[in-house]
Amino acid sequence: LWSQVLERLQLNLSRPTFETWIKTASAQSFEHNCLVIRTPNPFARNWLQKYYINTIANVVQDIVGHPVEIYFTVAQGDEASHISDQKVDWDSPPQGNISQKPVNNQPKTFQLNPKYVFSRFVVGANNRMAHAAALAVAESPGMEFNPLFLCGGVGLGKTHLMQAIGHYRLEFFPDSKIFYVSTEKFTNDFITAIGKKDGMQSFREYYRTADILLVDDIQFIEGKEGTQEEFFHTFNTLYEAGKQVVIASDRPPNQIPRLQERLCSRFSMGLIADIQAPDLETRMAILQKKAEYENIRLPRDVIEYIAANYTSNIRELEGALIRALAYISIWGLPMTVENIAPVLEPPMEKLETTPEIILKVVSENLNISIEDLKGNSRRREISWARQIGMYLMRQNTDLSLPRIGEEFGGKDHTTVLYSCEKITQLRDNNPELTQTLKQLNDRIQMNSRPKK
Ligand code: ADP
Numbered sequence: 001l002w003s004q005v006l007e008r009l010q011l012n013l014s015r016p017t018f019e020t021w022i023k024t025a026s027a028q029s030f031e032h033n034c035l036v037i038r039t040p041n042p043f044a045r046n047w048l049q050k051y052y053i054n055t056i057a058n059v060v061q062d063i064v065g066h067p068v069e070i071y072f073t074v075a076q077g078d079e080a081s082h083i084s085d086q087k088v089d090w091d092s093p094p095q096g097n098i099s100q101k102p103v104n105n106q107p108k109t110f111q112l113n114p115k116y117v118f119s120r121f122v123v124g125a126n127n128r129m130a131h132a133a134a135l136a137v138a139e140s141p142g143m144e145f146n147p148l149f150l151c152g153g154v155g156l157g158k159t160h161l162m163q164a165i166g167h168y169r170l171e172f173f174p175d176s177k178i179f180y181v182s183t184e185k186f187t188n189d190f191i192t193a194i195g196k197k198d199g200m201q202s203f204r205e206y207y208r209t210a211d212i213l214l215v216d217d218i219q220f221i222e223g224k225e226g227t228q229e230e231f232f233h234t235f236n237t238l239y240e241a242g243k244q245v246v247i248a249s250d251r252p253p254n255q256i257p258r259l260q261e262r263l264c265s266r267f268s269m270g271l272i273a274d275i276q277a278p279d280l281e282t283r284m285a286i287l288q289k290k291a292e293y294e295n296i297r298l299p300r301d302v303i304e305y306i307a308a309n310y311t312s313n314i315r316e317l318e319g320a321l322i323r324a325l326a327y328i329s330i331w332g333l334p335m336t337v338e339n340i341a342p343v344l345e346p347p348m349e350k351l352e353t354t355p356e357i358i359l360k361v362v363s364e365n366l367n368i369s370i371e372d373l374k375g376n377s378r379r380r381e382i383s384w385a386r387q388i389g390m391y392l393m394r395q396n397t398d399l400s401l402p403r404i405g406e407e408f409g410g411k412d413h414t415t416v417l418y419s420c421e422k423i424t425q426l427r428d429n430n431p432e433l434t435q436t437l438k439q440l441n442d443r444i445q446m447n448s449r450p451k452k
C-alpha cells in the first residue's frame, strides 16, 4: 500500500515537498481502517498533520476504495533524529505575551512586551506617518495628537507601535503611569467591577489615573453599550486632564459597527494614522533586523525569498522566518532558498477545484442527479440545488458567470448571477443554510487535488 501511496503523492506534490515530508516517512501499520504513518521527528509530524493529512487521506481512499483514518507517530530511539520537541516553537510566531494580571508590585513595564520598542520597529512608506505620530506622542503626550488613533490590518505593527510609546516614556520618566490594555480586558474589568461592592469606584480610580492610556483593538467594543458608556467617561476624564490616549483598531472609527456616535467623534478628534501592508524592501528590512537581533546571518536571497512569499501580515512573515530557522537546525541543513522551500509553501491554498467536483458534491449531498442540475426542471428541490451549486462554483473557482452557466447545461449568466445573490442574501440570515454551505465547502475541499 505504502509504495502505491508514495507513487501517487509524488505525482501530486512538488519535488522538495515530496522529498522532505513524504519520503522521510513510512507506514507503521494499517489495520482497522487506520493507517499509522511514522515520521522522523515532531516537526515533520506537525507539518504533515497540518498540511498534508487531507492529501494523503484522499490518495489512500482512492487506492483502497473507502475512507481511511490517518495517524502520525514520531519514530522512537535510534531511528529518530535527535531532536526534542521543546526546541522548536514552530507553530507560535513571536507575539505579545502580555501579562493580564494587574498585580500591584510588578514593575511598571509588566504590561508591555519588551521587544515592542521603537528601535526594533522598521520604518517604511507603509507606516511612516503612524511611526512619526507615535514618536511625537511619546515625546509630548497630551500635546500633539490626542487621541492618536492607529488603524491597519492584522499583524501590521499597531500593538508594537503603541507599546513603543509606553517604553519610550518609561525610559525617560520611570514614574509615569502607562496603562496598556486590550479592549477585552477593559471590558472584563468593567464587568467584574459592576459585580463588586465599590468595584466601580476602584475601576474608575484605576483607569483615570493613567498618564498615557493605550487601548488596543478597540473594534471589539462594537455593540457593547455599557463598556462604551464607561469608556466614554474614562476618555473624557483623561482628555480633560491633558492626559494622552492612544487607540488601535483594525479599521477606522467610522467603520466600526454599532459604535456610539459620540465615541466615534471623540476617536476622530485627534489624528487617525493608518498602517498599510509593507512593500518588499520593508519586509526584507524587517527580516534582516529580526535576524540581527537573533544573531543569525541570513543570505540575501533567503531574505528575499521569504519576504516575497509573505506579503500581507508581518506576524506571518516573522513566523515563516522562525519556522525556516527551526527546520534548518533540525535537519542540519545549510541556509539556502532550496532548503527552506518546503516550510514556506502554503500547500492548502493551492488546491484545484474543478466544476465536476462541485457538481458531484452537490449532487451527492443534496440527492439531485447531475443531469437534473444541468437540466431545465423547475421543481423546487432541483432549482434550489442548482442555485446552491452555482453559488459554490462562483465561490470556489475563477470561472466567469457565463462559464458557470455553461457548466449547468447552458444557463444564462443572469440566472447564475441571480442565484449567487439569492444564496448570499439568504445565507446571511439563515444559520442552517450557512451550516449546509460550510459542509458542502468542506467536502469540496476534501475532493480537490493539489495543483500540479
Ligand atoms: P497588530 O497589532 O497590528 O496586529 P503587531 O504589532 O502585533 O500587529 O505586530 C505583529 C508582529 O510584527 C510583531 O511581532 C511586531 O514586532 C512585528 N512588526 C510589525 N511591524 C513591524 C515593523 N515595522 N518593524 C518590525 N517589526 C514589526
Ligand code: MG
Pocket: 158, 159, 160, 216
Ligand atoms: Mg495588535
